[in-house]
Amino acid sequence: MATISAPLPGIQVSEEGKLRIGDYLKWSVDHKIIGVQYAVTALFFFIIGGALAMAIRWELLTPALDVAADGTAYNQFFTMHGTVMIFLWIIPMMAGFGNYLVPLMLGAKDMAFPWLNAFAFWLIPPAGVLMILGYFAGQAQAGWTAYPPLSTMFSDGDGQTMWAIAIHLLGASSILGALNFIVTIRNMRPEGMGYFQMPLFVWAMLATSIIIVMATPFLAGGLTLLILDRVAGTAFFNPAQGGDVLLWQNVFWFYSHPAVYIMVLPGFGMLSEVLSVHARKNVFGYRAIALSSMAIALVGFTVWAHHMFTSLTPSLRIPFMVTSMIIAVPTGIKIFSWIGTIWGGKIRFNSAMLFGLGFLSMFVIGGISGVMLAAVPFDLHVHDTYFVVSHFHFVLYGGSVLAIYAGIYHWWPKVTGTLLNESMGKWHFWLTYVSFFFTFFPMHLLGMLGMPRRVAVYAPEFQTLNSIVSFASFVLGISTFILLYNMVYSLIKRKQAGPNPWRALTLEWATSSPPPAHNFHGDPVPYKNPYGYGTEAAYRYLEAQEAELGKSWPNLEEEPARALKPSSSPAGD
Amino acid sequence: MTQQISPMPERKLTRDEVIALKNKRTLVTVFQISWIMVFVCLAVVAIQIRGTSGPLPALNAIQVIVPLGATLALLGSVWTAWQSLKAIQADQRARFFVFWRYTLVLGGAFILVMLAVMAFNPYGDLLQYSQIFRVMVVYHALHALVIGAWMVQVYRNAAQGAYGSSDAWGVEAGAKLWYFVVIAWVLFYAVLYVF
Numbered sequence: 001m002a003t004i005s006a007p008l009p010g011i012q013v014s015e016e017g018k019l020r021i022g023d024y025l026k027w028s029v030d031h032k033i034i035g036v037q038y039a040v041t042a043l044f045f046f047i048i049g050g051a052l053a054m055a056i057r058w059e060l061l062t063p064a065l066d067v068a069a070d071g072t073a074y075n076q077f078f079t080m081h082g083t084v085m086i087f088l089w090i091i092p093m094m095a096g097f098g099n100y101l102v103p104l105m106l107g108a109k110d111m112a113f114p115w116l117n118a119f120a121f122w123l124i125p126p127a128g129v130l131m132i133l134g135y136f137a138g139q140a141q142a143g144w145t146a147y148p149p150l151s152t153m154f155s156d157g158d159g160q161t162m163w164a165i166a167i168h169l170l171g172a173s174s175i176l177g178a179l180n181f182i183v184t185i186r187n188m189r190p191e192g193m194g195y196f197q198m199p200l201f202v203w204a205m206l207a208t209s210i211i212i213v214m215a216t217p218f219l220a221g222g223l224t225l226l227i228l229d230r231v232a233g234t235a236f237f238n239p240a241q242g243g244d245v246l247l248w249q250n251v252f253w254f255y256s257h258p259a260v261y262i263m264v265l266p267g268f269g270m271l272s273e274v275l276s277v278h279a280r281k282n283v284f285g286y287r288a289i290a291l292s293s294m295a296i297a298l299v300g301f302t303v304w305a306h307h308m309f310t311s312l313t314p315s316l317r318i319p320f321m322v323t324s325m326i327i328a329v330p331t332g333i334k335i336f337s338w339i340g341t342i343w344g345g346k347i348r349f350n351s352a353m354l355f356g357l358g359f360l361s362m363f364v365i366g367g368i369s370g371v372m373l374a375a376v377p378f379d380l381h382v383h384d385t386y387f388v389v390s391h392f393h394f395v396l397y398g399g400s401v402l403a404i405y406a407g408i409y410h411w412w413p414k415v416t417g418t419l420l421n422e423s424m425g426k427w428h429f430w431l432t433y434v435s436f437f438f439t440f441f442p443m444h445l446l447g448m449l450g451m452p453r454r455v456a457v458y459a460p461e462f463q464t465l466n467s468i469v470s471f472a473s474f475v476l477g478i479s480t481f482i483l484l485y486n487m488v489y490s491l492i493k494r495k496q497a498g499p500n501p502w503r504a505l506t507l508e509w510a511t512s513s514p515p516p517a518h519n520f521h522g523d524p525v526p527y528k529n530p531y532g533y534g535t536e537a538a539y540r541y542l543e544a545q546e547a548e549l550g551k552s553w554p555n556l557e558e559e560p561a562r563a564l565k566p567s568s569s570p571a572g573d
Numbered sequence: 574m575t576q577q578i579s580p581m582p583e584r585k586l587t588r589d590e591v592i593a594l595k596n597k598r599t600l601v602t603v604f605q606i607s608w609i610m611v612f613v614c615l616a617v618v619a620i621q622i623r624g625t626s627g628p629l630p631a632l633n634a635i636q637v638i639v640p641l642g643a644t645l646a647l648l649g650s651v652w653t654a655w656q657s658l659k660a661i662q663a664d665q666r667a668r669f670f671v672f673w674r675y676t677l678v679l680g681g682a683f684i685l686v687m688l689a690v691m692a693f694n695p696y697g698d699l700l701q702y703s704q705i706f707r708v709m710v711v712y713h714a715l716h717a718l719v720i721g722a723w724m725v726q727v728y729r730n731a732a733q734g735a736y737g738s739s740d741a742w743g744v745e746a747g748a749k750l751w752y753f754v755v756i757a758w759v760l761f762y763a764v765l766y767v768f
Binding site for chain 1: 592595596599600603604606607608609610611612613614615617618621622625626700701704705708712
């Protein structure tokens with residue numbers, strides 16, 4: 001039987017310290033401001049990366065060279081698209097969610113090192129600017145993987161060097177942020193919250209941070225050597241002088257395969273929160289989900305060479321094939337746990353939940369194609385084709401980006417105190433979901449038919465599928481603006497959300513929306529099971545919370561979800 | 574004499590201060606575990622390059638003894654740094670100054686010797702291996718210099734009366750970061766001279 005304690009002893013809700021836009025444009029050590037700074041910066045770069053994607057797809061509408069001046073210009077498009085989307089959109093966006101939510105979910109006043117937190121964020125804008133300024137110095141053109149000799153002997157101009165320095169800065173930012181998360185999660189949990197009472201998003205951020213602190217320095221070492229090759233005349237990766245190009249590939253993928261989990265694990269965490277809250281059900285297999293995140297972090301370090309099956313010593317192919325397949329096991333555990341979580345739940349099909357379900361369905365496709373690529377015989381045939389492009393977009397867009405959307409719809413009321421428009425949210429979801437599928441699924445077919453990736457000109461027989469992909473991608477690009485419009489609309493209309501509009505049990509909802517400067521008045525008392533929905537104890541905890549903090553949905557008679565499905569007993573909460 | 578300046582009065586730490594100290598300790602530990610991976614990366618690259626460079630030239634006695642001596646000096650500095658930390662935690666300031674000075678001298682000697690070894694690179698005929706040898710020594714020396722500068726600052730702070738049994742964090746951080754320098758070098762030494 002859960003203890004029913006007042007979640008916030010002696011709370012005095014006040015309107016003091018309301019933030020203005022200017023507060024988000026300057027140095028601040030408040031984790032909530034930093035979280036928003038991360039998110040807004042990431043969204044800005046998302047638009048840039050998206051515009052580059054549109055340019056790529058416009059180029060590929062026809063088999064001929066139409067948009068890019070030449071092959072080099074096209075190389076620059078996809079190099080910057082990949083780099084921006086990975087290093088300046090998904091990774092910082094996940095860091096933004098982590099920054100905003102982890103201290104709140106732990107009932108802490110801030111991160112362990114607020115100054116370090118701000119410093120980590122402020123490395124990102126100059127790094128992004130440095131990378132983009134490469135356009136004026138001969139833009140990077142060796143792909144986001146920067147394989148030598150493309151990135152050394154065949155990349156004229158300083159853009160590729162600026163790219164490498166920018167990645168160095170972004171890596172430093174990432175490491176500093178991750179150090180902070182690990183310390184915060186280890187040392188700043190409230191009394192009564194052991195590791196296995198932490199919200200699953202916090203578990204996901206812990207696993208992500210462990211990967212970052214172990215893998216990113218490895219890339220830093222490799223990047224240092226790459227920069228020396230470009231500016232100091234060394235020849236580590238220069239085959240003409242006896243250097244080894246495969247050396248870079250090993251170093252790069254030792255970081256960059258775990259980086260896939262850096263991008264997707266926080267999304268897993270968000271999904272666990274969203275599905276449980278909006279299905280009003282306890283998470284199925286809490287420990288399995290938490291520990292599978294750690295398993296992914298561990299096994300993620302043993303699979304890097306599957307990116308090099310075609311150049312790998314044959315005797316090493318089987319071991320890496322096996323480890324690459326093993327990593328599907330903890331991921332599969334999560335998928336089944338999430339299905340178990342929503343099974344039989346009182347599901348609210350709101351925008352957050354729809355994007356959560358969208359993630360679940362699309363990520364499974366990316367996972368299955370990942371297992372296909374882990375099989376050496378298959379990989380050898382589709383290596384460097386559009387099948388690979390399709391696979392990683394199902395993981396990173398179908399996984400990470402849809403999770404980010406789910407997270408935005410779920411936590412926007414907490415961050416701003418206002419509600420996003422649900423009709424627009426549903427339009428956003430359906431347009432995104434359908435156009436996403438038709439953008440990326442046909443790429444599987446193109447790859448299996450033999451269309452290589454990273455080409456601006458292709459054989460005419462691929463045009464029909466490419467046209468479908470391009471038109472769908474334009475819809476996908478436009479659909480993003482529905483979300484941006486919805487955000488602005490919400491901030492103007494200011495439809496009040498109240499402290500806990502979803503009646504969630506995790507601690508970030510046990511405070512006003514947006515939270516006050518120091519997050520909580522007094523020490524918040526965590527509910528013993530952060531996902532213990534459907535019990536009378538949870539109902540009473542939430543009622544006690546509402547009595548202290550005030551009603552959610554204050555402008556409405558009743559929460560729409562409740563009005564739609566009236567519950568006969570309070571135990572349905 | 575610097576040692577005669579009276580230390581900060583001893584006091585009990587508040588709960589927030591205890592958490593802050595715990596946070597700092599965790600941060601330094603996790604940072605060390607993380608940043609050693611850069612050194613691991615360079616060590617792996619060196620091993621790989623050695624594998625493709627062909628046999629390395631045999632080192633003469635001086636080329637073996639000098640780095641060995643520098644490494645022993647560095648290992649000795651671990652003991653002196655540890656003694657310094659114990660001394661300050663017991664409010665034995667005079668003892669702290671003695672051992673901290675030994676640490677600085679041993680560390681400084683190590684850096685100078687290894688920069689000299691790098692200048693007289695014994696692998697000049699092997700392009701990539703010679704380059705990675707230089708990169709590793711210089712990269713390590715940069716860390717030793719930055720952390721050494723921190724340790725000099727700790728010495729100066731202590732001379733101004735800072736640190737004591739209830740506030741030894743500056744010394745503890747300096748010592749722990751110096752241990753990191755030593756561990757990183759032991760890794761490099763093993764790759765460059767032993768295996």
